[in-house]
């Protein structure tokens with residue numbers, strides 16, 4: 001067996017792992033990243049890289065500054081009071097550290113800006129903000145990263161397809177891909193070792209602490225002895241057996257948009273040495289459709305006018321513009337009474353002509369997709385009900401009722417678009433439009449996810465804990481592998497990436513001063 005030493009081993013080269021590696025290297029550590037797939041980048045490359053880092057100071061000058069008190073107040077109102085001291089301490093650490101992470105990213109030359117128009121998910125709750133808390137990396141030309149690093153960053157599948165109709169230069173990395181490209185560049189250029197296609201085979205322990213890992217590196221068994229090991233390897237969203245064991249049913253590994261490498265191996269290895277787990281039935285829900293065996297978010301389609309979501313009885317049951325996390329959870333909740341997994345997104349032709357749907361640009365629906373039954377088209381709502389198996393009377397009744405709401409500009413059943421909460425009550429509701437222009441379309445919507453939410457129990461410094469509350473020395477974990485602090489809800493778009501980055505930073509800076 002080969003034998004090497006390092007100060008820090010990071011398992012997983014996603015956004016969190018790369019940030020941890022770059023930050024530790026900046027503090028002088030020898031760092032090795034062990035990544036099981038062929039390329040670095042992880043799940044962030046599939047998304048737009050929005051990270052909720054409340055309290056950051058990036059919002060435009062002149063806007064009211066965010067405060068710790070407001071963030072704490074908002075989190076308490078979204079999530080309720082923390083059930084135990086450990087969770088309270090983790091939340092406090094998140095609030096305290098999020099602004100530091102945004103400063104660290106800026107000082108590491110990530111072109112970060114605050115998304116002024118993206119507000120918190122629950123604008124009606126105290127402490128909420130209408131913009132500025134979510135940050136995003138600006139686009140970069142991959143060529144400036146140099147050939148090696150640019151080649152290592154995985155091109156963004158879902159997002160790139162969804163944006164393929166936008167005039168983006170071919171070499172431009174945007175969103176999550178841009179963020180990980182920057183972090184990767186910073187890490188590798190400063191001397192972090194990146195081991196791709198390498199798999200962790202065990203966590204090495206000595207009495208009560210982790211002292212390293214064994215790795216299958218290109219078929220060569222290698223032992224790394226390290227002062228600390230950080231698990232930033234995501235959750236178990238890609239593993240069908242673990243999904244069936246823990247997530248609500250029905251569930252399917254094809255419904256996830258998380259990185260294909262998220263098989264929960266490190267969760268199993270860590271529990272094997274005594275780590276505790278929590279909240280394993282939760283996920284970052286994301287309503288998806290399936291095309292060519294792959295899940296794509298239908299968020300933009302759900303928000304667009306001239307569309308509505310119905311259950312198998314043809315009934316609406318929700319404000320379609322609710323957050324992804326709420327919507328996925330409610331699909332399961334509603335399914336206890338009537339089949340709502342899958343639900344159906346019903347659209348008229350104006351919607352299909354003007355709004356992206358999953359991987360398809362406005363106005364373009366592949367003939368193959370219609371033939372394969374990925375989407376159904378019909379000239380009348382009657383025929384649409386027949387072709388999809390939806391209850392005919394239910395669907396027709398729901399459309400008539402919905403069209404009446406659209407004519408009035410108010411959805412009296414579910415308050416679509418939440419105009420009261422967003423302060424737009426007096427304006428025309430842009431999310432409401434009649435469904436009356438044929439042909440009509442229907443696509444199945446599943447409660448997919450952007451990753452699992454439960455995992456290892458950690459403390460405020462991201463250290464992994466046993467069931468008795470003691471720490472497993474030397475072992476740290478980021479959300480994904482660790483349980484999220486947002487156990488019972490989601491405060492905002494970007495919460496998942498935001499907390500992963502913060503935990504990575506906490507793990508690296510633990511006990512430095």
Ligand SMILES: Cc1cc2nc3c(=O)[nH]c(=O)nc-3n(C[C@H](O)[C@H](O)[C@H](O)COP(=O)(O)OP(=O)(O)OC[C@H]3O[C@@H](n4cnc5c(N)ncnc54)[C@H](O)[C@@H]3O)c2cc1C
Pocket residue numbers: 011012013014015016017034035036037040041042043044045046047048049050051052158176198199200232233234235257258259260261262263264265266297449450451478479480493494495496497498500
């Ligand atoms: C379509 C989409 C859109 C999203 N949009 C947003 C958003 O706007 N805001 C937000 O907050 N979040 C978003 N998310 C979620 C967000 O991208 C993730 O929370 C974040 O990227 C997680 O980063 P991570 O580094 O913790 O884990 P990951 O990115 O999952 O990285 C884990 C890495 O570990 C590797 N790995 C796994 N097992 C092993 C092993 N045994 N050994 C070695 N390596 C291993 C994996 O291959 C992977 O590279 C989105 C997700 C998707 C799919």
